[in-house]
Each structure stands twice: as structure tokens, then as C-alpha cells.
Amino acid sequence: xxxxxxxxxxxxxxxxxxxxxxxxxxxxxxxxxxxxxxxxxxxxxxxxxxxxxxxxxxxxxxxxxxxxxxxxxxxxxxxxxxxxxxxxxxxxxxxxxxxxxxxxxxxxxxxxxxxxxxxxxxxxxxxxxxxxxxxxxxxxxxxxxxxxxxxxxxxxxxxxxxxxxxxxxxxxxxxxxxxxxxxxxxxxxxxxxxxxxxxxxxxxxxxxxxxxxxxxxxxxxxxxxxxxxxxxxxxxxxxxxxxxxxxxxxxxxxxxxxxxxxxxxxxxxxxxxxxxxxxxxxxxxxxxxxxxxxxxxxxxxxxxxxxxxxxxxxxxxxxxxxxxxxxxxxxxxxxxxxxxxxxxxxxxxxxxxxxxxxxxxxxxxxxxxxxxxxxxxxxxxxxxxxxxxxxxxxxxxxxxxxxxxxxxxxxxxxxxxxxxxxxxxxxxxxxxxxxxxxxxxxxxxxxxxxxxxxxxxxxxxxxxxxxxxxxxxxxxxxxxxxxxxxxxxxxxxxxxxxxxxxx
Numbered sequence: 001x002x003x004x005x006x007x008x009x010x011x012x013x014x015x016x017x018x019x020x021x022x023x024x025x026x027x028x029x030x031x032x033x034x035x036x037x038x039x040x041x042x043x044x045x046x047x048x049x050x051x052x053x054x055x056x057x058x059x060x061x062x063x064x065x066x067x068x069x070x071x072x073x074x075x076x077x078x079x080x081x082x083x084x085x086x087x088x089x090x091x092x093x094x095x096x097x098x099x100x101x102x103x104x105x106x107x108x109x110x111x112x113x114x115x116x117x118x119x120x121x122x123x124x125x126x127x128x129x130x131x132x133x134x135x136x137x138x139x140x141x142x143x144x145x146x147x148x149x150x151x152x153x154x155x156x157x158x159x160x161x162x163x164x165x166x167x168x169x170x171x172x173x174x175x176x177x178x179x180x181x182x183x184x185x186x187x188x189x190x191x192x193x194x195x196x197x198x199x200x201x202x203x204x205x206x207x208x209x210x211x212x213x214x215x216x217x218x219x220x221x222x223x224x225x226x227x228x229x230x231x232x233x234x235x236x237x238x239x240x241x242x243x244x245x246x247x248x249x250x251x252x253x254x255x256x257x258x259x260x261x262x263x264x265x266x267x268x269x270x271x272x273x274x275x276x277x278x279x280x281x282x283x284x285x286x287x288x289x290x291x292x293x294x295x296x297x298x299x300x301x302x303x304x305x306x307x308x309x310x311x312x313x314x315x316x317x318x319x320x321x322x323x324x325x326x327x328x329x330x331x332x333x334x335x336x337x338x339x340x341x342x343x344x345x346x347x348x349x350x351x352x353x354x355x356x357x358x359x360x361x362x363x364x365x366x367x368x369x370x371x372x373x374x375x376x377x378x379x380x381x382x383x384x385x386x387x388x389x390x391x392x393x394x395x396x397x398x399x400x401x402x403x404x405x406x407x408x409x410x411x412x413x414x415x416x417x418x419x420x421x422x423x424x425x426x427x428x429x430x431x432x433x434x435x436x437x438x439x440x441x442x443x444x445x446x447x448x449x450x451x452x453x454x455x456x457x458x459x460x461x462x463x464x465x466x467x468x469x470x471x472x473x474x475x476x477x478x479x480x481x482x483x484x485x486x487x488x489x490x491x492x493x494x495x496x497x498x499x500x501x502x503x
Contacts, residue, residue, distance in 0.1 A: 227350025
């Protein structure tokens, strides 16, 4: 293999081995430059470094892994867990003389740190001269820091290594495990780019891993935290969703029909694509069923739909849909309907955004998030959930998606409270309530907001049974339906009195 990095102009993008990280870095690492990858032990630095070198192997570039902290066998084991073959990577297992168990390598002088550090650096330089690599991973700077026994000498040694590698047209990653009690910002000033990997333990659920680019000279990188996970195959990075990075040309989107005339009348003829509808109400009031009605109608029109459930398993969902006459199993079989049950305790915000982008780019026109209450309750440390939902909703609207957000209010009857306020984010708000009439618990539906046109201000009865979803006339004989304890002031016109049961 030839060292092709020398054919690149200084600072040109060099792929990191991860398309998502290349996107965050606006093309990748900078050619013939030194980059610092820092993070606590277990955060994924070694895996990220191996991905970088494997990308070099794929491009027929010489790649060198210099390890002071891990043995070659440990590296091969890590690679094996990801299904990687490191046969094309030169691995230099560097054991400084003072750490060797070979008696002939032992130093007889007590304070021999000068000689120990010098010999270690000479061994590194000799190996680089021999291999002539285009890509290098140096793991880790902590060992050099310990040998230097002082910040000034450590900085000078890193600076010398930087100049040495630069003369040999190497793109290099220095790994640092942050074993110092304080951040060593002097390294940041030496490096062309700095990437930090964090892992955060939450109160309940899996730890959250995230990545942040501190600097990348001369490059408009994507700032902020980007979630990632370590899976078989390496780091899977989920770039932070920025709606402004995915604009769409202005267009007049069509209006979606539900297949139920009375429900469409409530909404002034239907719901517009490119808008979001918040369906809010107590548990069991029919929020998911209303959203499913729109999904089924869209699937029948030949559209694709994506249903994300935080609270319901797929088997229960399919059984319930079939019982309502809204069977979507055939659409799932032909690939036009995708149901994804997710565990909110295991899902990071970035992964949810990436999941939605993948489906939208795959042609989905209807998206349902059911329900955001479960998502919010499982991640109490996420203080900026509203900001994330703002980006998600804006992105979906710009892509012309028909979006339904389901939010469960606390309580069953009487006064209701919402765990989060999403009404200002939504273009339409559909309110569902329980009420009592003739000794029975009944449901009511109303539209309290619609930005993109007229809508009825009436309150209608909603009935869900084996015949599916039905919407009745205006509940004109009742006052106080939204309180859950209405007062009858006239002759009620209820659904079973208006519609004869169908066989």
C-alpha cells in the first residue's frame, strides 16, 4: 500500500470512517494535521481510532496504530467484537524500557525520566520512519504525560511529535483518556481539531453517549452535542437535527382526509400535509385510534406511514387495529407501513431524530409519535426536550409530512394537566374528553386550534367500537362537557340514537 496522504493538500477533508462523523466535521478530519480525540475510559476512543484506520485500508493507504496503553491482543479482541480484520493495519505495541520486564532493559539510575521519555519517543519515530504511514493513531497521550513528569516538558514533547509527523504527511489522531483531574487545554491549542466523547449516567436506563467537536480550524463543523452508541460495527453517530439544514421549497401541500366525513368537517375539510396535529386527552380517550384512522386512510391512498410507539407493543397494536376494522398488517407486509416500538429508557434524543430522518428519506408521508408523555417521563434529565421537539416538528413540516403528536394528560375526568406544553408547537390541536350521559362514560372530541384554515368550534361525541371510529353531531344539549361533569339542558342527540347498529 502507498501513503496517498501526501497527494492531498494540507487541510483537505480525510474521511473518518463514519459518514455521520464526516457530516459533523463538514467532510472529515484535516489532511496532514494532528487531531485530539479525548474522553474518559470506555467512551469509544479506541473504536473511533480503528474506524479511521480501517477507512485508510479501504483507500489503500498505509495505517499505523501505536499503542502504549493496550496490548496488540486486546486490540485484536476489540476488532473481533465488531467483525473487523486488522490485517491491513500495522500495530506497534510500544513498551517503554522502564515498563519492560526484560532485565536487560531495566534502568539502573533511579531518576531516569529524561532517558525513559527520550527512548520512548525515539522508538515511535523509528517505527513511523519504517512504515511511512498516511494515517496514525497514537494511544495514548496519558503515558507520555506520565513519563514527562511535568506540563511544560509534556507540551514540548507533543509539539515535537506534531512537527515530526507533519513533515511526513501524516494525518494523526492522538487519543487522551483524561486521567488528569483538570482538562489540559494546552493540548487544545496544539491540535488542529479536538473531538470529545462523553458518557453520561442517567438515573434510570442505559448511559447516554455523546460527541462534541470543540474545534476544527478552517472548517464550519456542526457544533453542539451529537448522540452516539457503540454497536457491532463501530460507533453509530446521530448528528444533532437542525431543521434549517434541511429546507424545502415552498409548496401548497394537499389536504389529508380521514375517511370519516364528520371528523373532516370538524377540521374544516381535513388536515394539511406539512403541518403537525397535537392530539391531547386522558388515557383511553381514543388518541391513538384517531391517529390510526388517518394512517389507515393514507395507506389506502398508497402513501407510506411511520408509527413510533413508546407505550404499546406491536402485537397489541396490531390486534387493536384489527379489532377496530383498521387492519394495517397487509400494508406492513408490502413495506408501506412501519411500526417501531421503542424503549424510551434506552433511546437517546439523537437516535429518535435519526430514526425519523431515515423514514422520511425513505418516503414516509405520515408520522405518528405515540406518546410523548412516555418519552418525557423516561428521560427527566432532558431539560431541552421542547427544543428538540421544535426541531423535529419544523423538520417534518418542511418535508411536507403529516405529523401527529400524541400527548396524554394526567387524570381521567374533571380537571386535566399536561406534563409538557406542546400546543404552541402544533399547527392543529385536537382535544378529547370523557363525559357522563345517561349513566354511561362517553367520549367527546373538539378542535381548539388550527392555523391553516377554518375549523368547527363545536364539541361532538366520539364513539369507538367494533365498527371503528364514529363522530356524532354537536352536543348541543350539554353544558360543561370539557369539565367531565356536563349538565343536561335539553334533549341529547347521542350516537346510538342517531345511528342504527350495523350488522
